Amino acid sequence: MISRVIGFEKGFRLSDGNHFETYEVMLPKLNKFDLVVKNLASSINPVDTKLRQSGKGTSQPHVLGFDSVGIVTHLGSDVKNIEIGDRVLFAGTTKRFGSYSESQVVDSRIVAKLSSGIPTDEAAAMPLTFITAYEMLFEKMGLFPKENQNNGTILIINGAGGVGSVATQLAKWAGLTVIATASRKESKEWSKRMGADHIIDHHKDLTKQLKKIGYSSLPYILILHSTDRYFEEMSELLEPFGHLGSIVESNKDVDLAKLKNKSGSFDWEYMFAKTDYDFNIASQGKILELLVQLMQEQKIQSTLTKIIPGFSPEVFYQAHQLVEEDKMIGKLVVHY
Amino acid sequence: MISRVIGFEKGFRLSDGNHFETYEVMLPKLNKFDLVVKNLASSINPVDTKLRQSGKGTSQPHVLGFDSVGIVTHLGSDVKNIEIGDRVLFAGTTKRFGSYSESQVVDSRIVAKLSSGIPTDEAAAMPLTFITAYEMLFEKMGLFPKENQNNGTILIINGAGGVGSVATQLAKWAGLTVIATASRKESKEWSKRMGADHIIDHHKDLTKQLKKIGYSSLPYILILHSTDRYFEEMSELLEPFGHLGSIVESNKDVDLAKLKNKSGSFDWEYMFAKTDYDFNIASQGKILELLVQLMQEQKIQSTLTKIIPGFSPEVFYQAHQLVEEDKMIGKLVVHY
Known part of the structure; x- marks a missing residue:
């Protein structure tokens, strides 16, 4: 299965110009706990700008994005409690292509289902x-x-x-x-x-x-x-x-x-420790289930403050500029 | 009230000779939670040898000893659950004269009663x-x-x-x-x-x-x-x-x-943090109550391996030599 992604080949500074590019990549074969998600929106975290500068710690081409809401389109053989068509949220891992992608493969154990009352963009701001x-x-x-x-x-x-x-x-x-x-x-x-x-x-x-x-x-x-x-x-x-x-x-x-x-x-605390070391990773799915519950009960409010629509190298370049200025209050979401 | 104590005035190395001396000191007036204990035995910890060398962190003259079993002889006005004549154990604090003393004042909240089945020397090896x-x-x-x-x-x-x-x-x-x-x-x-x-x-x-x-x-x-x-x-x-x-x-x-x-x-972990900062000190009495219970139930055994009888500068000098050699297995108790 092929997915369009926005990535880059070598770490770069924003002052060097926009080195984000569109690629078509082959998604990996699903492991038994994996699923494929068609992403609807993702948010930009400070760790994205760090990894864009260093170009380290992700697969090639580097496809960042560690916060997503999307629709499940394929299931691995042992996925429990999640079905095709479900809207889900997750942060993901630096070990695989991230969420600056039309579709991505993610381990179902670090994913939670979204209930219908919670808007996509508000949820996408939250997992990481x-x-x-x-x-x-x-x-x-x-x-x-x-x-x-x-x-x-x-x-x-x-x-x-x-x-x-x-x-x-x-x-x-x-x-x-x-x-x-x-x-x-x-x-x-x-x-x-x-x-x-x-x-x-x-x-x-x-x-x-x-x-x-x-x-x-x-x-x-x-x-x-x-x-x-x-x-x-x-x-x-x-x-x-x-x-x-x-x-x-x-x-x-x-x-x-x-x-x-x-x-x-x-x-x-480093949230990728669990997926980096394959340590107790199912706990992250449970944590996201609590997030959904607390958002549903309005005990936790989304930190979303800005939405940029689109899916292009320009959109992510602009999003990185905003986050890297270090003046963001709350979270920026890119809505595909 | 006056007590005989074994102490020293300036930090010293064992190779400088025996600078432990016998003093008579006035015990402080009791605060409401304090009690006076007539010590029966105390054990020597590595922290004793460190404080003997540095001569820091204790009152003057320096009277060490942070593990004791003794008999209660006087009670402050608000002491609960402990009576005169009770046999008790405690580690104490570096803020007051320690257990190289005939009698000492200790806060009753960091003390526990010993049950009769547990021998004095075995108990004295354990608190710290x-x-x-x-x-x-x-x-x-x-x-x-x-x-x-x-x-x-x-x-x-x-x-x-x-x-x-x-x-x-x-x-x-x-x-x-x-x-x-x-x-x-x-x-x-x-x-x-x-x-x-x-x-x-x-x-x-x-x-x-x-x-x-x-x-x-x-x-x-x-x-x-x-x-x-x-x-x-x-x-x-x-x-x-x-x-x-x-x-x-x-x-x-x-x-x-x-x-x-x-x-x-x-x-x-530094066990004097609680008494140094007057932080949650009653928890140490509770911990010692658990120790007594677990010793009574034979779920924790004493680490006592050696007893030296006596109460003199020579006895404590010898005890420090043994502990400072760093070859001790288990604990050394001085039985007064």
């Missing part, structure tokens, strides 16, 4: 960020994944970004108090809408602002922007036995001993 | 190592503190030491498979007695030996000897979403990014 926030809070920081069953306060550095917006909502759902950092007026308003109890400005002294609102230490801290910049200050702010989590790779060695005297933990 | 192992497994690595309610395998580096011996037993109790490292024949036999399922030699290539017994990765790894030496190899061996724990301070910065792509966690 929801899985990331869920795994961090409930599989790494030790919180309990039930509504209002947790206590304590979480500080989310860069609360208005994609993961931050979902982490804010999910932490609130779980029962935590949320302090989010944001800087621009629009980001602050957005973060408030996502449910943050307090907003502080990451361009000013965080420790001082926290003290002003009554916090000298925190049991949960989530770094979603520059681990290198924040590690030391956050180590100081962490409560004994607390969790300091990050999704942003550190580029220098860190003085981990700073956390020792308070029995601190440092937790990494 | 049990609290450390418990907090690491159940409060840091996310295991569930119930008998046989957990799956997976833990690798314990230096399995035959004080904490390693208790961590082995507690991990087995919780339902894990335990791979312990040991090197000498006696250590290997000891570790087997503590319940280890597999013993590998930390003077040989650990990764190769693990492969030989069928393990290419592990969900739980506990470093009880040289974080600096083991961090890199253990980061490689950690399973996705796994926990790499340590109680041994790192002296150099570490490349934490090694754990990122597998969503790994690094967990520190």
